Amino acid sequence: MTGPGPGAQAGVGDVAGELRRLLAATTGRPELAATTLDTALFGGGVGLDSLTGTLLLRQVRQRFGVDVAAEDLNLDALATLGTLSAFVCDRVVSDQIVSDRSVNGGA
């Protein structure tokens, strides 16, 4: 894996911050803006259910252009806020590398 391309600026921390905001907005629970990276998104942690989980994935796709549901069949990315942040960050960075390369290749 190559390092982040010149256009890649979003770090895991930035992505996690934005995901916290989306979590709070999707669930209507402002306290989720303080969710820690190791908090489970389902079950005892944030307690997402099928509905709020689906809404969150939709928001992620709109905000980051990353379709978690299409790329992660078993939805393991939704284990914790940290795993989801890493998944999104990884896809955002690799997409930018791909698009940087295609720009360079066309020049």
Added chain:
Amino acid sequence: MSTAGLVKCVVWDLDNTLLRGTYLESLPDRPPADPGLASVAAELGRRGIVHAIATRNPPEAAEYAAQATGCVFVAAECGWGRKSEALARIAAGLDISVDTLAFVDDDPYERAEVGAALPGVRVLSPEDAAEAVGWPEFSPADVTEEARHRAGLYRQRHRRQQAEQAFAGTHEDFLRACQTEVTIAAAGPADVPRLHELSERTSQFNSAGHGLPAESLRALLGAPDTDVMTVRLRDRFADDGLVGGCVINRQDREWTVPLLMMSCRAIGRGVIDSLLTWLSGRAAGHGAAAVQVPCPVSERSVPLRLALARAGFRAAADQAASPGRPVSGRIVFRSDLGAPRPALPDWVTVPGEA
């Protein structure tokens, strides 16, 4: 397929649509209901289609419209934002897809805005709506007991949601406090119309991705190595009746589930998790090594995949996706029965099984 486009909820504009006149401009008098559209709404209600309001008026207008038309509205969006956003909120609140909404408005601008933002919504002028009772998307083949009570069930659901917001314990404690009862039982001939209706109305929780004709279901009832199961749900707020079901093929040591479905209304109430837990337990009890559920991979099936993942089902390794190469189509999710399984919650009963 023709039945895939059934409308579940009609969202009505009020001014010069469901009401004859403009609410705010008519004050202190208030405009009467449009009698033609009010009777269309009543007929659609008898078919199990529910109604909601999206209006640029204060909330009192929605209360007045319910009184004037005699309709039950399961949701009302009163405000000055985009109507497409109002429709999206209505669909999210009812746990249904926006593609199952119809929208009636006299204003061509509003119709164009909703049509552009939400292409799956059936957008109608009041003149169109007057004829809607004759259209197939407003004509479910079977209208069951569950369907006739649907509007009331949505309102009870709203009360349950408010109770949960005020409840301090865990979600599981809340389900217990509601006296939730899930009953899983073999289907009989009397269950066929409702199972058929469910198979057509379910979109998010339907592993087959399509409906199953009543004749096919009837034939499956007596087929060898096949089980057709029903799931019923009730609690202290409401008796939701038959909300889910599945078809099981018991082949050798691999059980396959060609159809697993649940009404969106039952989302978040432990039903699909109970059914999957029961299914794995029963298969293991019969000596099966694995249970497989083929499931479409699309945005619409995400809620079902979340439930499968929670119940320990995994996509086979050779079907996995990689970055930039998303998977689409149908994928087999599989649960190997060697691993320990969670116990069935105590509110689930299975008549005929110990």
